[in-house]
Amino acid sequence: MTSSGRYRVLSDEQWARIEPLLPSNEGRRGHPFRNGRRVVEVIAYRYRTGIPWRDLPREPFVPWQTAWKRHRRYAADGTWDRVLAQLLAEADAAGKVDWAVSVDATIARAHQHATNTTRPEQDTGAGSNHRNRPIRAVEPAGHGIGRSRGGLTTKIHAAVDGNGRPLAVVITGGQRNDGALLATVLGELRVPRLGRGRARTRPDAVIADRAYSAGTYRRALHARGIKVVIPEKSDEITARRRRGARGGRPRTLDSTAYRGRNVIERHFALTKQWRGLATRYDKLAVTYRAAVILAACITWSRI
Structure with missing residues (x-):
């Protein structure tokens, strides 16, 4: 083990599951990857504490430049998405994924270090549709930052299973409507089969x-x-009643199933224990999203 105590995020068992899924040095030009576990630990430590990259301790980690370059590389080539897909496949094969999926979004305030970039109006959201493409090709036009009532903010749209474990994530500006991103979030939900x-x-x-x-x-x-487990808005109920028989029947709601929606609130509460996710310091949406996916990988590696 290369790091211990408060710096440690991964157990030996978790690292044994994650290490084989990370890119190897085979066929790669330049210096070979070294200190894989230290690099992953320092990336997680940075987001867990919210510390600036340049202020990361050299010991027991690696130079901050090494950690940053590896994080950016993994963000650009979708490494953590592939790791999460494999962990999800293993969990689903073992019957450990509850497919009663809760969907919601949470706001993260964007720090001034994340907002000193040009942000065009359009913001299509950052998903996982990138494989070995340059960051410019996968970064959303607005960098996943928008102006809402809280100022400049980022929104994390997530789908979690019935136990509150993350299945899919999309990053957008904080001004984006939650419901309008439902199809996009569900479009990111993809759990491969082992066979x-x-x-x-x-x-x-x-x-x-x-x-x-x-x-x-x-x-x-x-x-x-x-199956749809979503309550109606009061104005929708009023409009339906106003139309009388033409308004149709009241929509049914499985109240028992709806009580399970609190799992996504608990998921966001746990996610925001990582200070670098509760407040966004990253200029790029894809690097911020990669950290959210890394946190998801750590969650599923415990299963």
Whole structure:
């Protein structure tokens, strides 16, 4: 073990699962990767504490430049997405994924170190649709930062399983509507099979709050055969009653299943224990998202 005490994030068992999934040196030009565990530990430590990269302690870690370059490389080539996909596949094969999926979003305030970049108006969100492409090709136009009532903010849209463990993540500016990103978040949900067969992309149920209650979202979920556990907004109820018989029947809500929605709130509470995720210091959305996915990998490596 290369680091201990308060610097340690991964147990030996967790590292044994993660190490084989990281890029190897085979066929790679330049200096070979070294100190893999130290690098991952220092990346996690940086986001857990919120410390500036340049202020990271040299011991028991590695030079901050090494950690930053490796983090940026892993963000650009989708390394942590591949690690998470494999961990999810193993968990699903063991029957440890609860497919009653909760969806929601949380705001992270963007620090001034993250906002001194040019941000065009358009912000399409940062997902995992990148494999070995330059960062410029996968970075959203607005860097995943937008102006909301809290100032310049980033929004983490997430889908978690019935136990509150993360399945999919999308990063957008804080001004983006939660419901409008539902299809995008579910589009990121992809759990491969260990053997033959297509990856699973369809949950048994989607549990969400009233921000996702629009008829458009409901119809899209019903069309995929997904159970909808979303309460109606009060104005939707009023409009339906005003129309009388033409308004249709009241929408049913599985109250027992809806009580399980608190798992995503607990997930966000745990995520924000990492100070570098509770406040965004990264200029690039893809590097910030990579840290969110790293935290998800650490969660699933415990399973």
